[in-house]
């Protein structure tokens with residue numbers, strides 16, 4: 308009995324050693340879209356940094372701030388520097404901010420973004436707004452945390468084309484980072500997890516809730532113009548002529564997917580809004596493998612929408628007028644067309660004036676204090 312226990316202990320030891328060896332392996336490179344590898348280099352030192360008081364607009368629900376990555380002033384400052392650092396791309400050409408620029412509400416103004424070697428990304432850059440209230444990222448929602456999301460642009464061969472070991476060694480060699488890591492995380496150890504955590508903390512501070520619309524609707528500011536108010540009503544109204552369709556209100560049907568409660572202007576769900584009848588980009592189906600998800604994309608927020616042209620996942624529409632005309636046309640029929648797109652090939656029947664008013668309303672969602680916030684720009 309005693310011998311057999313000793314034998315099994317002897318047998319287990321090499322396995323334990325082997326396990327330690329593998330767990331001590333430095334950060335490995337990930338494939339595009341893979342989550343940031345779990346940190347095994349830097350210890351977690353609880354209580355490091357100055358806790359950040361998250362400013363939640365009173366009419367927003369509680370954000371989903373992960374307990375494992377508490378926001379600190381120092382962590383946010385570090386994340387901001389990393390976000391704007393071209394060293395995070397292979398040829399030092401692009402930072403995150405190159406495709407997520409403040410003047411475009413942290414998107415850019417081209418259909419596909421220009422990558423570090425001059426190639427174009429297949430999808431349109433997304434505005435970075437109120438991400439603390441999101442839990443699926445990218446047009447197809449393929450990752451669920453901001454922390455994991457960061458590996459994707461860093462590894463993407465068109466976007467930044469970097470591997471983690473090079474990223475970590477560049478950051479370690481920088482003159483300023485070691486002190487900033489120490490201030491944020493308790494010591495100057497650098498690993499992929501800390502890099503991702505800091506950038507995520509910074510992006511969570513990008514809160515927009517002070518547009519002309521918010522001021523009028525929530526803060527008793529100057530009222531919207533008659534055209535903007537008509538646009539707001541059309542946004543909230545059911546589509547369809549009431550003489551033909553039960554419940555029709557001759558409206559735009561927008562609220563179904565873009566949030567009738569006027570908070571985030573998105574339901575955070577995936578829909579096919581009738582852009583195509585045949586799909587070159589499978590959208591959500593590429594993530595789930597489910598045919599019912601073909602051509603479904605994440606509903607984007609409409610906050611700051613006037614700043615983020617061109618529109619849709621592929622940037623096919625250059626103006627908000629074109630977008631509203633698309634909805635007014637009813638969109639293209641396909642097997643996965645959303646039931647809330649109620650009039651495919653028939654149309655909503657909005658007049659020219661209605662379209663103009665809807666666009667005027669969308670333009671009230673621009674938040675100049677957000678895009679000009681000096682806490683977000685290049686440090």
Ligand code: HEC
Pocket residue numbers: 390395401402403404405406407420421422423428430431432433434435438441443444445446447456457460461465466467506510
């Ligand atoms: C070359 C341009 C480019 C660069 C550089 C870039 N992005 Fe992006 N970003 C995009 C594009 C394009 C998308 C949409 C991709 C998709 O859906 O497949 C996107 C999407 C995102 C999203 C998802 C937003 C949402 O609402 O789901 C976040 C967050 C983001 N990027 C953050 C970053 C960060 C952080 C960096 C730097 C580490 C970065 N990006 C670098 C172009 C870029």
Ligand code: HEC
Pocket residue numbers: 542559560561562563564565577578579580582603604605606607608609612615617618619620621627630631634635645647648665
């Ligand atoms: C069935 C749900 C649904 C309805 C109804 C709907 N949308 Fe959308 N909207 C979406 C989705 C999903 C996208 C992204 C689609 C894509 O890129 O493939 C989108 C994209 C947009 C965009 C482009 C956003 C960007 O960042 O590129 C605008 C603007 C917009 N919608 C406005 C409206 C307006 C105005 C209405 C009403 C007339 C409306 N939507 C009705 C789901 C909907």
